[in-house]
Amino acid sequence: MAAVKKIKLGSQGLEVSAQGLGCMGMSxxxxxxxxxxxxxxxIHHAIDSGVTFLDTSDIYGPYTNEILLGKALKGIRDRVQLATKFGISFANEKREIRGDPAYVRAACESSLKRLDIDCIDLYYQHRVDTxxxxxxxxxxxxxxxxEGKIKYVGLSEASASTIRRAHAVHPITAVQLEWSLWTRDVEEEIVPTCRELxxxxxxxxxxxxGFFSLGSKLIETLADGDFRKFLPRFQPENLEHNAKLFDRVTEIAERKGCSPSQLALSWVHHQGDDVCPIPGTTKLDNFNQNLGALSVKLTQEEMAELESIVASVNVKGDRYSADISTWKDSDTPPPSSWKSA
Structure with missing residues (x-):
């Protein structure tokens, strides 16, 4: 396996492995x-393999994923670039999006304690408080x-105007967003805005x-309580239609001599050197397979073929159910409207 190259993430100086590891599903x-x-x-295997960009959040668990990362990184903190997030409060078993200063500070202090570190490499606002x-x-x-508690600042699921306004206050290093062969909305406005800035x-x-690993069979493997069972794209009426996309991707992957998931992941890598995918997994074999995607090189013709397949299948179902707020409605009021408590 070739060494995992490092890429510059944003223009503020952060360097990360070209592929990261999403840790949410572990907890x-x-x-x-x-x-x-x-x-x-x-996690140790990932770091030894050269995947050193690790992604967590206080809401994963809640809280338990950060504690897990804290334990895993004992004695090897300097080998990783660690990202965590604030913005989804889970007080009294009730989920709430928060961005008020007192909450931001308390969330950061709590994450530092759970991770048992002095400084967070990349701190994202997980969802924007409208x-x-x-x-x-x-x-x-x-x-x-x-104060030295954070090195770099990020946003997750933010609209273009929110990104611009945030960047004017403090340079934003990275925007985290959902991007894959079947989630393309971000290409319209969000990605160009990031590149401009x-x-x-x-x-x-x-x-x-996980859809591009197993297609519609994925649903049969999901444990009780797996929230994917409730996502619109995984409902039977949509899944049957969406399976056509997996079938077509599988055909190209077979010609290419790689797995469908490696092809789908390689497609994301081919979107540009400023893009770092962070596939999550809890299985060593899947991690190794994901790492193999870095060696899959796609020609312009293959990229064009994938584009045409996506266009012809026209994926059915939203990526989230209606009760989960995302970047589509993340504009915030003007600063003049704020009255601090």
Whole structure:
């Protein structure tokens, strides 16, 4: 296996491995938490393989994923670039999007404690609080940078105008967004905005939450409590249609001598040197397979063929159910509207 190259993420100086590791599924959302010792072994294997850009959030668990990462990184903190997030509060079993300064500071302090570190490499606002001007949220984040608690600042699921306004307060290093063969909306406005401002792009769910590994069979493998069972694209009436996309991708992968998931992941890599996908997994074999995607080189003709397949299949179903707020409605009020408590 060739060494994993490093890429510059954004224009503020952060360097990360060209592929990262999403750690969410180790602790939450995709069924019950996995064995701590197995997950620590997987994280160590990833780092030894050259995948050093690790992605977590306080909401994963909640809280347990950061604790897991803290344990895994004992004695090897300097070998990784660690990203975590704030913005989804889970107080009293109730989920709430928050961006007020007091919450931002408390969330950062708590993440530092759970991760057992002095400084977070990349700190994202996980979801944008549409009640709080982004300038106010970023003002507090900027103070945390000045205090040495954060090195670089990111946004996740933010609209183009929110990205611009945030970047004017403190340079944004990366925007995390869902980008894959079946999630393309971001190409219209978000990606061009990031490129204009010199902001790196971190693609989560680059394998369509596992769809490009198994196609419609994925649903049969999901554990009780796996939230993918409730996503619109995985409902029977949509899944049957969407399976056509997996079938076509599989045909190209067979010609290419790689797996469908490697082809789908390679497609994300081919979107540009400013894009870092962070596929998540809890299995060593899947991790190794994902790593193999870095060696899959696609020609312009193959890229064009994939484009035409996606256009012809026209994926059915939204990526989230209606109750989950995403970048589509993440504009915030003007700074003049803010009255601090």
């Amino acid at each position: 939450s959302f995709y069924g019950p938490p996995k064995s701590e010792s197995d997950m620590i072994a997987l 009640r709080v001007p982004i300038e106010i949220t970023m003002g507090e984040v900027k103070k945390l940078v000045e 010199g902001i790196g792009i971190v693609a989560y769910s680059p394998l369509g939450r």
